[in-house]
Structures are given as structure tokens and as C-alpha cells.
Amino acid sequence: MAFSVLAGLTFTAACGEKKGPEQAAGRPAAASAAEAARGTGLTQPQLERAAVSEEDLPGYTVDWMGASVSAPSLPAEPAECQAMGDTTGMVSQYRPTARLSRLVDKPVEAASGLTLAAYRAGDAEKAMADVREGIRTCAGRTFDPGDTFQYKAVTALPDPGKGDDSLSFKLLQVVGGSKKGLEVAHMYVMVRTGSTVAIFRALSRDSHVPVVPANVVDAQVRKLAKAG
Numbered sequence: 001m002a003f004s005v006l007a008g009l010t011f012t013a014a015c016g017e018k019k020g021p022e023q024a025a026g027r028p029a030a031a032s033a034a035e036a037a038r039g040t041g042l043t044q045p046q047l048e049r050a051a052v053s054e055e056d057l058p059g060y061t062v063d064w065m066g067a068s069v070s071a072p073s074l075p076a077e078p079a080e081c082q083a084m085g086d087t088t089g090m091v092s093q094y095r096p097t098a099r100l101s102r103l104v105d106k107p108v109e110a111a112s113g114l115t116l117a118a119y120r121a122g123d124a125e126k127a128m129a130d131v132r133e134g135i136r137t138c139a140g141r142t143f144d145p146g147d148t149f150q151y152k153a154v155t156a157l158p159d160p161g162k163g164d165d166s167l168s169f170k171l172l173q174v175v176g177g178s179k180k181g182l183e184v185a186h187m188y189v190m191v192r193t194g195s196t197v198a199i200f201r202a203l204s205r206d207s208h209v210p211v212v213p214a215n216v217v218d219a220q221v222r223k224l225a226k227a228g
Helices: 003-009 033-038 044-050 079-088 123-137 212-224
Strands: 061-065 098-107 110-118 150-157 164-177 182-193 194-202
Touching: 003 098, 033 110, 044 098, 044 110, 044 212, 079 123, 079 164, 079 182, 098 194, 110 212, 123 150, 123 164, 123 182, 194 212
Parallel strands: none
Antiparallel strands: 061 098, 098 110, 110 194, 150 164, 164 182, 182 194
């Protein structure tokens, strides 16, 4: 399967809502008017203005991708991997107030998918906590997120130390069946800024483990910090 086709299929996303853990580990941050505004959730126009563009990332192409706040979350199998299944769809179990997706690409780097989801107060923290728990409970399992592919080898990566809270992990996507399928490496970085969560995902073009570009993460976090 051509990488461009695989990337297009893989970066397709959905969204849903469900209750989960109450808190996520995070770094204390000074309160500001913008942060207080984010506590009620950014609106769609605010989120659109807060998304990175080609002006923010010279040398990159930034393409729009559709993303609905009401798309359903699909049940994952096994249930212990629900948060991982949601994250492969670039979503969480909480209904956002606004949501968007972008494809950020540069010829010499892995293609990066970016989804921003603005939440009501508390839900962004819960979304982060769900994924932290999912990384732990889904480690060593092969799971089906309810879409076209299976995933395995969930592995925690070092905290990138971005925003108010962040985490990262990697996994393998199995395309075409668990025995003879193509295995595609993914890396995820999640960053919470106020009540908005950014999910970054990089796919490998070859056998190497992909890396989410730090400058893409930094540019997006800076814009979110100014939003509100």
C-alpha cells in the first residue's frame, strides 16, 4: 500500500464521550485570562485561529482535514485498550466544544497528523489521565479499535515536558492481518494547554520509528497558550 494512501486512511478520525478518571498528572501553571477562558472550552472559530499554519512552520505544508465534535467513539477490543483505540482515532471519550485536524508534512520528515480538541473544564485532564492509564493497561496487548486496522506493542516514551501536561508513546499498526500484515510504526505526543488537548501523530515511511517534530509541537503549544 502506498504511504500516501496509508497516511490518508490512518489520519481519519472520530469522536465520542464517556466518563473516566478524575485527574491527570500535570505541571502547575500560572492562571491567566486566556487560561480561564479555556476552562469553558474554546469555540470553533477560536480553535481555528489557534491552529498552526504554514506561516508558523516555514518549509511545511499544512492541509485541512475534517473533524467532527459529534462523531461516535468506537468500542475497542479488549476494553482495557479503549483509550488507546480512541487515541489512534485522534479522539477521546469526552465530547469537545470544538475540534479540528490538520496534516503537517515536510519531505524529509515523517508525516504528522495533528488534532486539537477543546473541552469543558476538567475533561481535558480526564482525557490525559485515560491515555496514561491505557498505556499501562494495554501494554503487551494486540487491540482492535473498531476500524480497519489492528494495533500492538504499546510502549510509553519519555514525557516531552510541554504545555500544562504532556505524554508520549509509540505502537505498531498492523495493516492486512495480524500474521502477514504490514507493520507501520507510530509515535504519539499529547499536550494539554489549559482545556485544549493537542494530539500529534507521526507515521514511518520505512522501518524506522517515526518522530513527531519538536518544532511542530512547540509552534502549536505557543499558539494555544495565546488563545482564549
